[in-house]
Structure formats: structure tokens, C-alpha cells
Amino acid sequence: MSYHIMLTRKVTDIKGQSQIQVQVMDTTAPQIIYFTLDEHEKDDLPEALKEYIWGILPDIENGRWRYTGNYHK
Template identity: 70%
Template sequence: MLTRKISDLKGQSQIQVQVMDSAATQIIYFTLDELPEEFKEYIRGILPQIKDGRWHYGGKM
């Protein structure tokens, strides 16, 4: 999982989550507002860590 802050056209920031679907060999992107049902329980459990930026990628290594 990887997260990053993004801005919409109105300038409001959101957190985008990227997860790897290894069965389909693809990366799935969604914002916390668009959270798929199957991830809701998992994400709720780690939401404070997400909001604190634990998995945020800032483009620097």
C-alpha cells in the first residue's frame, strides 16, 4: 500500500490510496472517499496512521 495527498479541481486535498492486486497484476487507485467495501474494515483500523502520513510518498527517496 502507498498513499499520497492529491488535490481536486477545487483545490481540496484528499488522500489517494494505491494497492497492488497481485491476482490481477495491477495497481488499484482510490481516494478514501471512494473506498471499496472490501477495504473499509482494514482501512478503518489503520486510518490514524494513514492520516499521519505513514505510507505517504512524497517523491523523494
């Protein structure tokens, strides 16, 4: 697998709505990809990345990688 979650964080859009932003490292083409969970269904992202996110979506929503300064096991 070439994708690895680096961190997630809550961001607020212009309308004041809170969303989860995901930061993913793509190791095959060394780059960092940023997107919010509502954007991950768009055609801009590779299918393999979408499948990876769907597989770990419950962990993301439960805050496993959420950046708060605390360590999560």
C-alpha cells in the same frame, strides 16, 4: 490478507481541495486499486478492502505511507 498499501499521496481536485489518494495492491487478483479517502465508502470497493482501510486509517492520515521521497519506519 490480500491487500497491501503501496503508497499514499496528497492530490488536489478541480475545486482546489486537498485529498489523500491511496494506492493498494490486491494480491489475489493482481491489480492496483487507486482511490481517495472520501471515495473508500462507496459501493465500488470490496468490503474486505474497506475494513482493511478502516483498520489502518490513523496510520494513513499520519502519513506512514505518504510518498515524499523519505523513508518512514
